[in-house]
Amino acid sequence: MTVETARRAVITGTGSALPRRQVTNAELARTVDTSDEWIVERTGIRTRYIAGEGETTSTLATEAARNAIAAAGIAATEIDLIILATATPDQTFPASATIVQTALGIDDCVSFDVQAVCSGFLYAMTVADSMIRSGAASTALVIGAETFSRILDWEDRTTCVLFGDGAGAVVLRAEEGTRGVLAARLHADGRHNQLLYVDGGPSTTQTVGKLRMRGQEVFRHAVTNLASVLREVMDAAGLATSDIDWVVPHQANRRILDATARKLGLPAESVIVTVDRHANTSAASVPLALDVAIRDGRIKRGDLLVLEAMGGGFTWGAAAIRY
Structure with a gap:
């Protein structure tokens, strides 16, 4: 089926970032009442990455953003919109997106956080798509980044084994065509x-x-x-x-x-x-x-x-x- 040509938000680059420390189920089982078999059978999870000293939601988001920008083959200063989806921001305010903006060397662009927990990236991408379609933005950086390890109860084995930290990002650019x-x-x-x-x-x-x-x-x-x-x-x-x-x-x-x-x-x-x-x-x-x-x-x-x-x-x- 053909799709009408229109101004669309096209993915031109992606990137991701993970903390340095990888934690296996076996390592978790040394401090939590659980086992590798129990976790794998119920969830399929074998490892996760946990943020350490100096690693925050914004540092992971910035690394993922840099990788996405490099993949898109653009300069960071071409970005006119940054939306960061997170439930674990660095601070209550200001938005962690503005921390990423500064780290990328962008002096002025629309930057804000979106909080919709696990759906946050879809919410952020939809907002960016709407702004690109309307002409309010031309090049958007959309990021999902979390340090959930910092809001986990490490004595609750039903939740602490399920989550990890990391970030992913995409660059969306306005293009006329059927992609996007x-x-x-x-x-x-x-x-x-x-x-x-x-x-x-x-x-x-x-x-x-x-x-x-x-x-x-x-x-x-x-x-x-x-x-x-x-x-x-x-x-x-x-x-x-x-x-x-x-x-x-x-x-x-x-x-x-x-x-x-x-x-x-x-x-x-x-x-x-x-x-x-x-x-x-x-x-x-x-x-x-x-x-x-x-x-x-x-x-x-x-x-x-x-x-x-x-x-x-x-x-x-x-x-x-x-x-």
């Missing part, structure tokens, strides 16, 4: 606040708080919502699920990825999986997985991608992209 973001759809339902949340904040406890989750209920909502929004975005793009070359999903749990693919009738080999090595990096997981699959050659120019995610809130969304 074809359609995006976002959702939120705040009734489910207590299923996945952090038990603190400046306005309530004056503390950062710790992550809390009711995993089985999150799993059930995730499979239903992700399958639904994927179908929705494909309908909006005028395409069928059979047209999809690659699904780049939020990397929360291998069982969620497999169940969603089965529900949609998609072959498992068309789903990009990095949860085994990165664990759940929240807003960073989609751009991290995207960068891995582009750099290892699986994703090629012209491929049809669907990016999708669900996170606390609940928030969820998907985007259909002709790479």
Whole structure:
């Protein structure tokens, strides 16, 4: 099916960054009541990366951004929009995006954070796409970056084994043609606040708080919502699920990825999986997985991608992209 030529946000470069320290399940099991077998069977996770001294959300975001800018073959000063998706900013304010802006040597551009937890990158990309389509921006840097290790309760084995730190970034440029973001759809339902949340904040406890989750209920909502929004975005793009070359999903749990693919009738080999090595990096997981699959050659120019995610809130969304 042909797609109309229009001003679109085209991915011209991707990049990612991980902390120096890789932590295996076996290492975790020395301090947490768990085992490699227990974690792998329930989640598919084998390792994750944990930020150390001097590594923050903004430092990881900056490294990922530099890699994406290099891949795009542009100067940082060409960027006129930076959106950083994160639930773990360096400071309550100002936005960590402005820290990245300064680190990149950009004196003036629109820079702000988006907070939609694991769906944050999809939210940020959709905002950037809208600004590019409207002419409000021409070259956007969209980043997902997290240091979730700093809001984990390391005595709660049901949550602390699931998450890791990292960052991923894309450069979007305005181009006329059939490539780029074809359609995006976002959702939120705040009734489910207590299923996945952090038990603190400046306005309530004056503390950062710790992550809390009711995993089985999150799993059930995730499979239903992700399958639904994927179908929705494909309908909006005028395409069928059979047209999809690659699904780049939020990397929360291998069982969620497999169940969603089965529900949609998609072959498992068309789903990009990095949860085994990165664990759940929240807003960073989609751009991290995207960068891995582009750099290892699986994703090629012209491929049809669907990016999708669900996170606390609940928030969820998907985007259909002709790479």
